[in-house]
Amino acid sequence: MLRLEKLVKRYPTGDEALRGIDLEVPAGQVMALIGPSGAGKSTLIRCINRLVEPSSGRVLLGQEELTSLGAGALRRARRRMGMIFQEYALVERLSVMENVLSGQLGYVGFWKSWLRRFPQSAIDEAFRLLERVGLDTMVDKRADELSGGQRQRVGIARALIQDPEILLVDEPTASLDPKTSRQIMRLICELCEERGLAAIINIHDVALAQMFVQRVVGLQLGKIVYDGPPDGLSAEALTEIYGEEDWSATIRKVEDEETEPPADEDTTSPLPDRERLAGIT
Amino acid sequence: MSVAHSPGIRRWKRPPLIKSARLRWAIGLGAAIYLSFAIGSIEVNWLRVYEGLDRGWAFVIAFTEPDFVKRWRDISHGLIESLTMTVTSTVLGILLSIPIGLGAARNLAPLPVYLFCRGVIAISRTFQEIIIAIFFVAMFGFGPLAGLLTLSLATIGFLAKLLAEDIEDIDPGQAEAVRATGARWLQWINYGIQPQVMPRLIGLSLYRIDINFRESAVVGIVGAGGIGATLNTAFDRYEFDTAAAIIIIIIAIVMFAEYSSGLIRARLK
Amino acid sequence: MPVGGQGIARTWQRRARSRQFAIWFGWLAGTALFVYCWQLISETTIWAFFWDSPRVAADIFSRMMPPRWTYIEVIWQPLWDTINIATLGTALAIVLAVPVAFLAARNTTPSATFVRPIALLIIVSSRSINSLIWALLLVSIIGPGIFAGVIAIGLRSIGFIAKLLYEAIEEIDDSQVEAVTATGASRSQIIGYGIVPQILPAFAGISVFRWDINIRESTVLGLVGAGGIGLQLQASLNILAWPQVTLILIAIFATVIVSEWVSAKVRHAII
Numbered sequence: 001m002l003r004l005e006k007l008v009k010r011y012p013t014g015d016e017a018l019r020g021i022d023l024e025v026p027a028g029q030v031m032a033l034i035g036p037s038g039a040g041k042s043t044l045i046r047c048i049n050r051l052v053e054p055s056s057g058r059v060l061l062g063q064e065e066l067t068s069l070g071a072g073a074l075r076r077a078r079r080r081m082g083m084i085f086q087e088y089a090l091v092e093r094l095s096v097m098e099n100v101l102s103g104q105l106g107y108v109g110f111w112k113s114w115l116r117r118f119p120q121s122a123i124d125e126a127f128r129l130l131e132r133v134g135l136d137t138m139v140d141k142r143a144d145e146l147s148g149g150q151r152q153r154v155g156i157a158r159a160l161i162q163d164p165e166i167l168l169v170d171e172p173t174a175s176l177d178p179k180t181s182r183q184i185m186r187l188i189c190e191l192c193e194e195r196g197l198a199a200i201i202n203i204h205d206v207a208l209a210q211m212f213v214q215r216v217v218g219l220q221l222g223k224i225v226y227d228g229p230p231d232g233l234s235a236e237a238l239t240e241i242y243g244e245e246d247w248s249a250t251i252r253k254v255e256d257e258e259t260e261p262p263a264d265e266d267t268t269s270p271l272p273d274r275e276r277l278a279g280i281t
Numbered sequence: 282m283s284v285a286h287s288p289g290i291r292r293w294k295r296p297p298l299i300k301s302a303r304l305r306w307a308i309g310l311g312a313a314i315y316l317s318f319a320i321g322s323i324e325v326n327w328l329r330v331y332e333g334l335d336r337g338w339a340f341v342i343a344f345t346e347p348d349f350v351k352r353w354r355d356i357s358h359g360l361i362e363s364l365t366m367t368v369t370s371t372v373l374g375i376l377l378s379i380p381i382g383l384g385a386a387r388n389l390a391p392l393p394v395y396l397f398c399r400g401v402i403a404i405s406r407t408f409q410e411i412i413i414a415i416f417f418v419a420m421f422g423f424g425p426l427a428g429l430l431t432l433s434l435a436t437i438g439f440l441a442k443l444l445a446e447d448i449e450d451i452d453p454g455q456a457e458a459v460r461a462t463g464a465r466w467l468q469w470i471n472y473g474i475q476p477q478v479m480p481r482l483i484g485l486s487l488y489r490i491d492i493n494f495r496e497s498a499v500v501g502i503v504g505a506g507g508i509g510a511t512l513n514t515a516f517d518r519y520e521f522d523t524a525a526a527i528i529i530i531i532i533a534i535v536m537f538a539e540y541s542s543g544l545i546r547a548r549l550k
Numbered sequence: 551m552p553v554g555g556q557g558i559a560r561t562w563q564r565r566a567r568s569r570q571f572a573i574w575f576g577w578l579a580g581t582a583l584f585v586y587c588w589q590l591i592s593e594t595t596i597w598a599f600f601w602d603s604p605r606v607a608a609d610i611f612s613r614m615m616p617p618r619w620t621y622i623e624v625i626w627q628p629l630w631d632t633i634n635i636a637t638l639g640t641a642l643a644i645v646l647a648v649p650v651a652f653l654a655a656r657n658t659t660p661s662a663t664f665v666r667p668i669a670l671l672i673i674v675s676s677r678s679i680n681s682l683i684w685a686l687l688l689v690s691i692i693g694p695g696i697f698a699g700v701i702a703i704g705l706r707s708i709g710f711i712a713k714l715l716y717e718a719i720e721e722i723d724d725s726q727v728e729a730v731t732a733t734g735a736s737r738s739q740i741i742g743y744g745i746v747p748q749i750l751p752a753f754a755g756i757s758v759f760r761w762d763i764n765i766r767e768s769t770v771l772g773l774v775g776a777g778g779i780g781l782q783l784q785a786s787l788n789i790l791a792w793p794q795v796t797l798i799l800i801a802i803f804a805t806v807i808v809s810e811w812v813s814a815k816v817r818h819a820i821i
Contacts, residue, residue: 049461051457051460051461075463075464075465076463077463078460078461078462078463079462079463081461083458083461083462085454085457085458086454087454089452089454089455089457089458090455090458091455091458091459091472091473091476091477092452092455092476092477093476093477093479093480094472094476095564097562097564098472098564102459102462102464102472103462104462105459105462105463105464105465105468105469105472106462106463106464107463110465110467110468110471113464113468113471113472114467114468114471116563116564118562120561123560123561123562124560126562127560127562139562155458158458158462162462162463168461315637319634319637319638320638322630322631322634322696323634323638323695323696323697323700324695324696324697325695325697326693326695329692329693330692330693330697333691333692333693334691336690336691337691337692340687340691361590362590362591362594364587365587365588365590365591366591368583368584368587369584369587369588369591372580372584407766407802407803407806407807408799408802408803409766409767409769409770411682411770411773412769412770412783412799412802415787416610419606419610420599420603420606420607420610421595421599421600421603422595422596422599422600424591424594424595424596425591425594425595426591426592426594426595426600429591495678495679495680496680498679498680498683499680499682499683502682502686502773502774503773506591506594509683512683512686513686516686516687516690517690519690524687528678528679528683531678531679532674532675532678532679535674535677535678536674536678539674
């Protein structure tokens with residue numbers, strides 16, 4: 001569904017962030033992109049929706065080639081790709097609802113959006129999404145009044161209201177505590193499953209990635225050095241991605257998760273609403 | 282280090298601001314020479330000053346009994362002109378500052394637009410309002426229109442510059458997120474940038490009302506309308522009681538404007 | 551609550567209706583005021599002049615070009631005077647503004663009910679009145695000349711410097727002052743050790759900033775007889791010597807740019 005062909009990004013400073021990336025993401029696949037800081041993960045994700053202009057190569061979303069689109073067509077193409085950000089990137093002085101509705105900007109005209117007159121269907125959808133992420137009581141709170149986990153939920157709702165085919169997720173948990181991180185990752189993956197969305201998730205935390213995704217791609221210095229299932233990440237693979245280090249702790253953690261579900265999972269299953277409550281309090 | 286070792290006693294002296302002693306002395310000496318030259322270049326006619334003291338005292342006394350009545354027609358006419366100039370020039374200035382401010386922000390505008398807008402700002406900031414007023418009076422004739430345009434231009438220099446600087450240090454993440462939704466340029470400005478700069482823009486605009494009123498009191502000196510002309514005449518005729526009345530009115534209006542804009546700004550956090 | 555709910559179709563508005571109404575009313579009133587003021591100005595304007603202005607501007611411009619470069623000989627001295635007026639005026643203002651600022655700051659004033667209002671009144675009076683008006687006043691009292699200009703700049707700048715300075719004093723970190731007080735320091739020692747070090751950078755920054763503004767302001771003081779390059783500007787305008795005016799404007803432009811550069815450098819070095 002999404003295909004990258006020989007994607008290259010060279011910054012004006014001469015740094016080569018991406019050196020010919022070939023990647024294909026089928027519909028409905030949730031994929032984690034791991035790699036050290038500076039490997040080009042953020043650049044890769046931003047080259048897909050051209051927040052960063054790729055230097056050469058092609059990006060294909062379905063049949064449409066994104067790299068050659070003009071401004072208007074690019075805007076329409078961006079509607080099909082929801083993006084979730086590291087520091088949430090909510091517009092802090094707008095309310096939760098306005099932030100969610102800003103995901104609809106690609107669909108409504110300027111004056112309608114300026115007067116905040118969104119179509120009723122969008123408003124219904126916004127309420128539904130806020131309920132789904134557990135924030136239906138915070139509709140008119142200002143975004144800067146929310147906690148980190150709550151903000152990221154708003155960010156997720158904003159991406160989903162675009163009715164995208166793929167989610168581009170940039171370090172969704174980097175500014176969150178470990179528990180909230182898991183909740184957010186789980187929420188993203190559940191939503192992808194419900195809606196049959198594909199996703200590319202940039203993530204630092206290898207263990208967390210392994211818990212939730214179907215496929216892991218390792219990036220190092222702008223090149224793909226690993227592409228396979230999460231349990232294929234051996235010490236050698238990690239060394240190739242990140243460099244020499246004692247990986248036994250990371251790997252053991254993974255094996256623990258596999259043999260027995262983590263305690264957190266246990267207690268949540270009888271209480272599916274706990275996450276939402278945690279989000280509200 | 283400033284801890285010097287001499288046998289027995291350890292002395293401590295505060296380390297000087299400028300490390301090099303030679304530079305320190307050079308700066309001090311330079312400042313002293315400059316000051317003596319500068320002060321020497323002022324020729325004070327002490328006799329004239331002495332004579333003037335009486336007049337100065339008369340002026341101070343005038344504040345205890347300002348005369349609002351004698352020239353009230355002139356005062357009220359000038360005052361209304363000043364106030365209308367303040368309102369119109371602030372509104373016009375803000376309306377023009379917004380596009381120019383957007384154009385002068387390096388993270389929004391392409392280079393040619395940026396340079397043009399920065400050029401407008403630089404010109405309006407370099408020349409004092411009075412100089413611009415002189416030219417506008419020559420172009421548009423005497424009267425408040427010249428003053429209005431002068432103050433609008435000055436407002437642009439102030440507001441557009443600060444707005445552009447504000448836009449340049451917004452949080453780019455928030456703006457990027459709005460762009461990623463497929464928003465148009467104007468929607469991007471409205472959702473991604475406006476909320477971030479709005480409180481300060483409103484604060485600065487309120488502050489500018491206050492400045493424009495104060496400035497409207499001087500452009501009259503060169504014929505561009507407002508209370509300045511009345512004030513100038515009052516000084517020329519040594520009518521200190523009328524001058525005192527005008528100055529008291531100006532101070533009162535500025536105080537009022539400052540107080541109310543303070544209230545609005547406090548509500549706007 | 552802007553969220554209204556009936557059955558399934560929930561509506562959402564950014565603001566509650568009453569607030570929305572108040573905002574619309576505010577805009578309406580503002581627009582009406584603007585239109586009214588515009589009309590007052592329009593009545594006193596001869597619009598024929600306005601439509602003729604591009605031609606006049608082109609005419610003035612053609613007279614202004616080329617600048618009369620030789621005139622530079624005459625304006626070196628007034629330019630020097632202008633800089634002196636700004637510098638000495640700023641120095642005078644600093645000397646007078648510092649005590650005023652300490653009297654006006656809530657945490658250092660000896661008496662909040664008696665002294666502080668007086669200090670605030672000094673500040674607002676000084677700030678409300680443009681330096682050109684101060685100059686007008688002083689020329690009429692002590693006669694024309696640089697001296698009047700220096701004092702005018704000084705009087706105008708007291709309010710500016712004192713206001714920013716007292717705000718800086720009010721924002722200092724109290725725990726540092728507390729620590730100095732705890733040592734048993736006297737009042738002036740508290741100021742010297744607890745407060746001054748905290749506000750020194752702000753103070754230097756404010757002074758340089760004001761000096762920069764004063765250079766600009768002192769270029770026009772001559773128009774009312776208070777010395778500096780403005781005198782030459784006035785004289786050249788009176789005899790319609792446009793090429794000289796151009797040169798004076800270029801000189802002012804250059805001076806202001808240099809002073810802005812100097813002030814930016816100094817502020818950068820301090821902070």
